[in-house]
Amino acid sequence: MSDDVRGVPAAAIRSLVADCFSAAGMVADDAACVAELMVEADLTGADGHGVMRLAHYMRRFKAGGFNRAPNISVTQTAPATALVDGDNGIGHLVVSRATRTAMTLARAAGVAWVGVRRSNHAGAAGIYAAMPAAEGMIGIYAAVASANHMAASGSAEPLLGTNPLAIGVPTNDGAMVFDMATTIVSYGTIKKYAMQGRAMPPGWLVSATTGEPITDPKQSAEGLLLPVGGYKGSGLALMLGVLAGVLNGAAFGRAVIDFNAEDKRGTNTGQFILALDVARFMPMEGFRAAMDVHLGDLRAASRLPGVDAIRLPGDRRRYCRAERLRDGVPLPPALVAQLDDVAQGLGVKTLAQRLA
Amino acid sequence: MSDDVRGVPAAAIRSLVADCFSAAGMVADDAACVAELMVEADLTGADGHGVMRLAHYMRRFKAGGFNRAPNISVTQTAPATALVDGDNGIGHLVVSRATRTAMTLARAAGVAWVGVRRSNHAGAAGIYAAMPAAEGMIGIYAAVASANHMAASGSAEPLLGTNPLAIGVPTNDGAMVFDMATTIVSYGTIKKYAMQGRAMPPGWLVSATTGEPITDPKQSAEGLLLPVGGYKGSGLALMLGVLAGVLNGAAFGRAVIDFNAEDKRGTNTGQFILALDVARFMPMEGFRAAMDVHLGDLRAASRLPGVDAIRLPGDRRRYCRAERLRDGVPLPPALVAQLDDVAQGLGVKTLAQRLA
Numbered sequence: 015m016s017d018d019v020r021g022v023p024a025a026a027i028r029s030l031v032a033d034c035f036s037a038a039g040m041v042a043d044d045a046a047c048v049a050e051l052m053v054e055a056d057l058t059g060a061d062g063h064g065v066m067r068l069a070h071y072m073r074r075f076k077a078g079g080f081n082r083a084p085n086i087s088v089t090q091t092a093p094a095t096a097l098v099d100g101d102n103g104i105g106h107l108v109v110s111r112a113t114r115t116a117m118t119l120a121r122a123a124g125v126a127w128v129g130v131r132r133s134n135h136a137g138a139a140g141i142y143a144a145m146p147a148a149e150g151m152i153g154i155y156a157a158v159a160s161a162n163h164m165a166a167s168g169s170a171e172p173l174l175g176t177n178p179l180a181i182g183v184p185t186n187d188g189a190m191v192f193d194m195a196t197t198i199v200s201y202g203t204i205k206k207y208a209m210q211g212r213a214m215p216p217g218w219l220v221s222a223t224t225g226e227p228i229t230d231p232k233q234s235a236e237g238l239l240l241p242v243g244g245y246k247g248s249g250l251a252l253m254l255g256v257l258a259g260v261l262n263g264a265a266f267g268r269a270v271i272d273f274n275a276e277d278k279r280g281t282n283t284g285q286f287i288l289a290l291d292v293a294r295f296m297p298m299e300g301f302r303a304a305m306d307v308h309l310g311d312l313r314a315a316s317r318l319p320g321v322d323a324i325r326l327p328g329d330r331r332r333y334c335r336a337e338r339l340r341d342g343v344p345l346p347p348a349l350v351a352q353l354d355d356v357a358q359g360l361g362v363k364t365l366a367q368r369l370a
Numbered sequence: 371m372s373d374d375v376r377g378v379p380a381a382a383i384r385s386l387v388a389d390c391f392s393a394a395g396m397v398a399d400d401a402a403c404v405a406e407l408m409v410e411a412d413l414t415g416a417d418g419h420g421v422m423r424l425a426h427y428m429r430r431f432k433a434g435g436f437n438r439a440p441n442i443s444v445t446q447t448a449p450a451t452a453l454v455d456g457d458n459g460i461g462h463l464v465v466s467r468a469t470r471t472a473m474t475l476a477r478a479a480g481v482a483w484v485g486v487r488r489s490n491h492a493g494a495a496g497i498y499a500a501m502p503a504a505e506g507m508i509g510i511y512a513a514v515a516s517a518n519h520m521a522a523s524g525s526a527e528p529l530l531g532t533n534p535l536a537i538g539v540p541t542n543d544g545a546m547v548f549d550m551a552t553t554i555v556s557y558g559t560i561k562k563y564a565m566q567g568r569a570m571p572p573g574w575l576v577s578a579t580t581g582e583p584i585t586d587p588k589q590s591a592e593g594l595l596l597p598v599g600g601y602k603g604s605g606l607a608l609m610l611g612v613l614a615g616v617l618n619g620a621a622f623g624r625a626v627i628d629f630n631a632e633d634k635r636g637t638n639t640g641q642f643i644l645a646l647d648v649a650r651f652m653p654m655e656g657f658r659a660a661m662d663v664h665l666g667d668l669r670a671a672s673r674l675p676g677v678d679a680i681r682l683p684g685d686r687r688r689y690c691r692a693e694r695l696r697d698g699v700p701l702p703p704a705l706v707a708q709l710d711d712v713a714q715g716l717g718v719k720t721l722a723q724r725l726a
Contacts, residue, residue: 091480091650091651092478092479092480092481092647092650093449093450093478093479093480094449094450094479094480094481094482095479095480095481095646095647095650095651097650097651122448122449123448123449123450123451123479124447124448124449124450124451124483125448125450125451125481125482125483125644126450126481127480127481127646129651152613152617165671165674166668166671166680166682167680167681168673168674168677168679168680168681169668169671169672169673169674169677169680170671170672170673170674171671171672173667173668173671179606181609181613183609183612192605192606192608192609194599194602194605194606198599220674222674224675225674225675225676242598242599242602242603243550243554243598243599243602243603245681246550246598246599247598247599249548249550249682249683250535250548250550252548252668252682252683253537253539253548253683256539256661256664257508257537260657260660260661260664261508261648261651261652261657262651262652263651263652263656263660266660266664267663267664267667267668268664268667288481288644290451290483291448291451292617294447294448294451294453295447295451295453295485295617295618295619296617296618296619300619301616301617304616304619304622305612305616307623308612308616308622308623308624311529311623311624312522312525312529312608312623315521315522315525315526315527315529316525316526316527317524317525317526318521318524318525318526318576318578318581319580319581320581321524321525323524324522324523324524324525325523325524325601326522326605326608327605327608327609
């Protein structure tokens with residue numbers, strides 16, 4: 015951790031976030047739920063989906079873009095399926111409700127698929143896939159991203175998002191969570207490079223007019239994020255968008271509203287969550303033991319020159335969580351100042367006051 | 371189609387394949403089922419999974435590696451889940467049985483997940499994802515590949531396969547099928563380059579000792595296939611392997627038997643298929659209409675310089691199927707000669723005799 019970055023205890027951030035949402039008009043339980051999930055993103059290293067988003071969320075609350083007191087409705091449509099209407103609530107509330115529904119249905123039916131419509135940005139994909147994994151289930155989650163920055167293969171027009179896929183599996187070492195965007199990097203990464211004045215490697219972004227690489231992050235407005243693995247990544251983004259968006263009557267393609275550019279209109283964001291009960295396939299003990307063997311084999315395998323350790327999906331997440339629970343979440347000074355502004359604007363205690 | 375490649379009617383190939391499996395000791399219905407699915411791979415352009423495999427499959431039957439008359443058992447483990455034991459039958463029989471089971475369960479429960487163990491190579495992933503899509507459902511299929519040619523990120527040891535993922539969605543234009551391997555190219559593609567004496571582009575294969583690119587396909591034995599999108603692709607392969615393999619008590623990692631190198635032992639191949647009933651989320655008509663709008667938008671979007679048309683997942687497959695139904699399946703002379711040998715060895719009519 016560099017000198018100018020403070021490790022802030024998760025509990026302090028959590029109480030700040032919850033107080034801000036309460037002050038913005040959300041009931042206390044909902045505010046606590048959103049705070050918990052946002053800080054979980056920070057703890058697990060998904061910084062771009064954590065407290066960094068608070069100012070933006072508050073701006074959107076103020077502008078009327080979020081429903082402060084959404085009447086989230088869950089309609090069970092079959093023994094193992096449900097459709098959740100988020101009533102334009104913030105995504106964390108809506109998707110966590112959908113995930114709990116999927117887990118309840120899957121406990122009875124073995125598997126469940128819950129679709130979500132009229133939701134919003136829900137933060138880090140991995141946190142929802144991890145929830146079933148914490149209770150002996152496999153979780154699979156995908157979302158339509160809250161802005162379109164990718165084009166279909168060959169196209170110059172961004173009609174697809176970074177649509178993420180997350181898969182969580184229970185192991186003896188906690189939830190093993192795989193969480194991938196379908197673009198090589200996120201738009202947030204490019205913004206970070208722009209702020210730092212750094213050139214980007216070719217391969218992240220191409221010009222929508224020439225198809226040539228853009229390495230100057232200042233030109234990103236005219237660029238298209240490149241998919242993972244070329245046409246495979248853009249095809250996967252499309253299919254996930256169909257499953258999370260079109261199937262639920264949620265926004266996709268031209269109907270997607272750029273959540274960063276516009277604060278007022280509901281985004282009708284779509285997501286889905288699947289929960290699958292491991293015990294319907296093999297005894298939980300046997301599954302965990304088999305995972306131990308296989309993950310051990312993969313870690314112990316010979317390495318390429320210059321590689322110090324083999325990292326498997328979720329390793330960084332697990333390591334980061336342990337470290338940040340111990341040392342606090344590193345918040346850059348600019349972010350702390352921004353959070354102070356938000357807190358003062360809403361009349362709640364700042365981080366410094368909470369830590370005094 | 372080049373001059374030396376004949377377009378052979380699908381019906382002739384199908385009857386050849388069915389007769390060969392019957393002659394090898396399979397009951398007629400099963401032989402017809404496998405022939406249908408193998409030729410479907412040829413029709414849809416998945417040549418590497420079609421009749422090209424016949425000689426290998428027959429060799430494996432002869433060596434006792436397949437059970438000619440498997441007692442495939444389906445155990446429903448919950449309202450929406452089942453586990454299929456393939457009894458070491460050829461994968462096509464086992465997975466098509468699993469897929470029908472998933473569709474039946476999903477019709478009642480909204481969604482179903484069927485795991486498969488003690489199966490074998492089942493051919494093209496897309497054909498199983500397409501089956502639910504032909505009946506108003508979404509299909510999702512994945513498999514543990516029948517050999518390990520990929521390493522976990524940073525590793526020099528191939529403990530992962532090209533584990534494919536396929537997703538099928540019903541549209542007004544037939545099933546839209548996305549079918550991706552988690553490596554950049556298949557091992558079959560590299561074998562084709564070796565046969566043709568062509569150099570490969572860097573980025574497909576790296577040396578397991580140095581990590582440097584291999585471009586000479588003759589050195590492929592010491593190489594590792596590279597995943598799609600670096601650590602994302604190897605992570606996805608791992609997670610799909612857990613879902614299709616470990617969860618079902620099927621082979622994964624060190625337990626995977628190279629199906630190409632060994633003809634006698636059962637491979638205990640694992641697969642899973644999910645079926646999801648669209649009508650539980652929106653009326654089928656509405657879904658198809660929405661897909662028409664979105665796919666139309668994507669196709670009509672502006673294009674990058676030099677791009678003549680925007681191709682979406684499944685386009686090549688659909689185009690190829692129409693063309694090959696009309697003009698026949700192009701079989702290279704070497705393959706026709708190999709099929710003649712197989713037919714003569716089993717005492718069944720050759721392709722030429724069927725076409726006379």
